[in-house]
Amino acid sequence: MGNSARAGQPRGATLGDVARLAGVSMATASKAVNGRAEVAATTRQRVMAAVEEIGFTPSSSAQSLIAGRTSTVGLLTCDLEGRFVLPILTGAEDAFDSGQVSVLLCDARGDSIRATYHLNTLLSRRVDGIIVVGSSTDPRPTLGRDLPVPVVYAYAPSDHPADHSLTPDNVAGGRLAVEHVISFGRRRIAHITGNPDYAAARDRAKGFQEGLAAAGLDAVAEPMFGTWSEGWGRDATAILLERYPDIDGFVCGSDQIARGALETLRDFDRSVPEDVSVIGYDNWEVLTTNSRPELTSIDCRLQELGRRSAQRIFEAIDGEPLSGGTEYLAPRVVMRGSTVISR
Amino acid sequence: MGNSARAGQPRGATLGDVARLAGVSMATASKAVNGRAEVAATTRQRVMAAVEEIGFTPSSSAQSLIAGRTSTVGLLTCDLEGRFVLPILTGAEDAFDSGQVSVLLCDARGDSIRATYHLNTLLSRRVDGIIVVGSSTDPRPTLGRDLPVPVVYAYAPSDHPADHSLTPDNVAGGRLAVEHVISFGRRRIAHITGNPDYAAARDRAKGFQEGLAAAGLDAVAEPMFGTWSEGWGRDATAILLERYPDIDGFVCGSDQIARGALETLRDFDRSVPEDVSVIGYDNWEVLTTNSRPELTSIDCRLQELGRRSAQRIFEAIDGEPLSGGTEYLAPRVVMRGSTVISR
DNA sequence: CTGTTAGCGCGTTCAG
DNA sequence: CTGAACGCGCTAACAG
Numbered sequence: 001m002g003n004s005a006r007a008g009q010p011r012g013a014t015l016g017d018v019a020r021l022a023g024v025s026m027a028t029a030s031k032a033v034n035g036r037a038e039v040a041a042t043t044r045q046r047v048m049a050a051v052e053e054i055g056f057t058p059s060s061s062a063q064s065l066i067a068g069r070t071s072t073v074g075l076l077t078c079d080l081e082g083r084f085v086l087p088i089l090t091g092a093e094d095a096f097d098s099g100q101v102s103v104l105l106c107d108a109r110g111d112s113i114r115a116t117y118h119l120n121t122l123l124s125r126r127v128d129g130i131i132v133v134g135s136s137t138d139p140r141p142t143l144g145r146d147l148p149v150p151v152v153y154a155y156a157p158s159d160h161p162a163d164h165s166l167t168p169d170n171v172a173g174g175r176l177a178v179e180h181v182i183s184f185g186r187r188r189i190a191h192i193t194g195n196p197d198y199a200a201a202r203d204r205a206k207g208f209q210e211g212l213a214a215a216g217l218d219a220v221a222e223p224m225f226g227t228w229s230e231g232w233g234r235d236a237t238a239i240l241l242e243r244y245p246d247i248d249g250f251v252c253g254s255d256q257i258a259r260g261a262l263e264t265l266r267d268f269d270r271s272v273p274e275d276v277s278v279i280g281y282d283n284w285e286v287l288t289t290n291s292r293p294e295l296t297s298i299d300c301r302l303q304e305l306g307r308r309s310a311q312r313i314f315e316a317i318d319g320e321p322l323s324g325g326t327e328y329l330a331p332r333v334v335m336r337g338s339t340v341i342s343r
Numbered sequence: 344m345g346n347s348a349r350a351g352q353p354r355g356a357t358l359g360d361v362a363r364l365a366g367v368s369m370a371t372a373s374k375a376v377n378g379r380a381e382v383a384a385t386t387r388q389r390v391m392a393a394v395e396e397i398g399f400t401p402s403s404s405a406q407s408l409i410a411g412r413t414s415t416v417g418l419l420t421c422d423l424e425g426r427f428v429l430p431i432l433t434g435a436e437d438a439f440d441s442g443q444v445s446v447l448l449c450d451a452r453g454d455s456i457r458a459t460y461h462l463n464t465l466l467s468r469r470v471d472g473i474i475v476v477g478s479s480t481d482p483r484p485t486l487g488r489d490l491p492v493p494v495v496y497a498y499a500p501s502d503h504p505a506d507h508s509l510t511p512d513n514v515a516g517g518r519l520a521v522e523h524v525i526s527f528g529r530r531r532i533a534h535i536t537g538n539p540d541y542a543a544a545r546d547r548a549k550g551f552q553e554g555l556a557a558a559g560l561d562a563v564a565e566p567m568f569g570t571w572s573e574g575w576g577r578d579a580t581a582i583l584l585e586r587y588p589d590i591d592g593f594v595c596g597s598d599q600i601a602r603g604a605l606e607t608l609r610d611f612d613r614s615v616p617e618d619v620s621v622i623g624y625d626n627w628e629v630l631t632t633n634s635r636p637e638l639t640s641i642d643c644r645l646q647e648l649g650r651r652s653a654q655r656i657f658e659a660i661d662g663e664p665l666s667g668g669t670e671y672l673a674p675r676v677v678m679r680g681s682t683v684i685s686r
Numbered sequence: 687c688t689g690t691t692a693g694c695g696c697g698t699t700c701a702g
Numbered sequence: 703c704t705g706a707a708c709g710c711g712c713t714a715a716c717a718g
Contacts, residue, residue: 014694014695014696015695015696015697016695016696024704024705025704025705025706026695026696026697026705026706027697027698027699027704027705027706028703028704028705030696030697030698031697031703031704034697038703038704039703039704040703040704043703043704055489055491057463057466057467058467058695058696059408059467059469059694059695059696060404060467060468060469061404061405061407061408061413061468061469061694061695061696062404062408062694062695062696062697062710063695063696063697064404064710065402065404065405065408065694065695065696065709065710065711065712066695066696066697066698066709066710067697067710068710070404072447075448080429080432080433080436081429081430081433083629086423086424086429087424089423089448090423090424090450093423093448093449093450094450097449097450102447102448102449102464102468103447103448103449104415104445104446104447104448105418105432105436105445105446105447105448106436106440106445106446107433107436107437107440120400121445123355123400124400124401124402124403125403125404125445126355126402126403126404146398148355148398229633230633230634231633231635234635256629256633259633260633263635284629286426286599286627286629286630287629290572290573290574290599290602290603291573292574292577292606357710357711357712358711358712358713359711359712367688367689368688368689368690369689369711369712369713370688370689370690370691370712370713370714371687371688371689373712373713373714374688374713377713381687381688382687382688383687383688386687386688401711401712402710402711402712404710404711404712405694405710405711405712405713406711406712406713407694408693408694408695408696408710408711408712409693409694409711409712409713409714410694410713411694687718688717688718689716689717689718690715690716690717690718691714691715691716691717692713692714692715692716693712693713693714693715694711694712694713694714695710696709696710697708697709697710698707698708698709699706699707699708699709700705700706700707700708701704701705701706701707702703702704702705702706
């Protein structure tokens, strides 16, 4: 307090102010501030003192104008609410952060008109690159191929093969899930998953069936497609248990579905993981670590996805051109009590 | 496609390019682009054609330099992962969006050193204002009083009374919750909540007790403080039911706790909402709409909180100085099957 | 109605 | 080692 009255320079002090106060020219002040060698030690001290005194910070607008780069990237999300964008966003923010670049956040709310509007905003702000974060793994329309900045598509791949996309490998995830359950000796395994309109549901089911086949096992039933909800998990599990009482493994397409499965298994007096194994998908902690038993789940490593997306942008900024095509990120299994017997 | 080869001006075309191509001076081009009146219709058309042709977008860096404003605000979050910041963030983004201002996102990861670092970044980028989003409702240290831009604290209020803060009214929420349960005829009501180190837990408990007293009711037991987890909800509910079998209402400090309560009530064969009412807190949809029955909950209106924070920043930018003090946002109840009997 | 000039805040030559 | 001059892309005065 007290020096709040000194806010006579409300919009930030300029290098000129510093120079005047230190009794040097702007050029000298600039060199001192930027730590260049060609400046006398005593002069530098005077300058730095002045900097401290008036709280000078160089204006990025001016610097960008000269450098031709803004050290800013745009993050264009299609649906901020979606729970998948947040980890990606933190991963990217994390990577950019240590690279001294700032993140300009835009949310298109799933509206393509708003998306192009925001794209213009980002281009006008001369971002050095753009990450487009989708809310599902279904391919999304490209922003266009003749943009003046590198663009990377995260989570939802672009529908244009020349664009660079990063997306979780859901086929591998489905396969990993069933392999995990098989490794605990299960042989009668069912798959309950979400809406088949989602590529995620189809891909995971595909991986599930591949894994089963590779182990020489038959599916106990066709994959059950429904919704991504606990309610569907409960209902589908009940249906399956009544029809195939010998089921000993449930591979679920989401943690919500798996939670529902756990609940119904309790109602049927089957013990998890002793009699039946259950595995979820997404590793959504609020769901996986609060259930009884805790839920083993497939983790898509979304934060890593965000980090890598940022890395690709960095490389592109540094001149290395972006290769076209899609990178599939391998998932991993996080083991918990719904498959592992604690002792 | 096809014109991707025309990317000879990779870093964006300049107004000079437009002017040259249209055969006019930069000043005229500027006026045409900005829709000023003092320009001939035919000239304007030539200019706009040139704009289209080379895909010109004005550089915000240059514009900012002149205007002295960047039309950018900083969003400084303390913990992006936290589930409370996301709605606030979307609310703010929403409001800024319609005001043509962009959002610069920084995440301090709960680290105060990183916070001051990011603050400097934001100031150097000459943002027109800053919203600080905390991850709990406990007061947080002020960024300082002598900043050259307006600052608003959202969710976590500043510990400095002269700062402007917006935070949910948890006392009102606790009271609202118990009033709702009382309105359904419940008289033997218990409160299970989270860690008492959190102001949220204490405030909600306080509101709970006020509401009870105002209705002339005695608490069936002291509020049960624990953790914000389903496990604690299950355990605390079991303890209470064994000790006070006549309990007919559970006011919970979080939706997770309420989910746990629902589960234990099932184990005890009490029907919800016929015999017992249960209400959660936060209205976290994945928890409230997937339970059996669905969970009535208190909604903090975080998106509205974000929107209002943005509004305060707007007002401050427009010259209206920020008043000191904290705005408490009234919560509302979202009714679902855990209190309302469907028929 | 159009073009010329100056300057926003800064970094970077190039003489002194 | 220091300072004067120029330019980044753009807009606001003024002249023409």
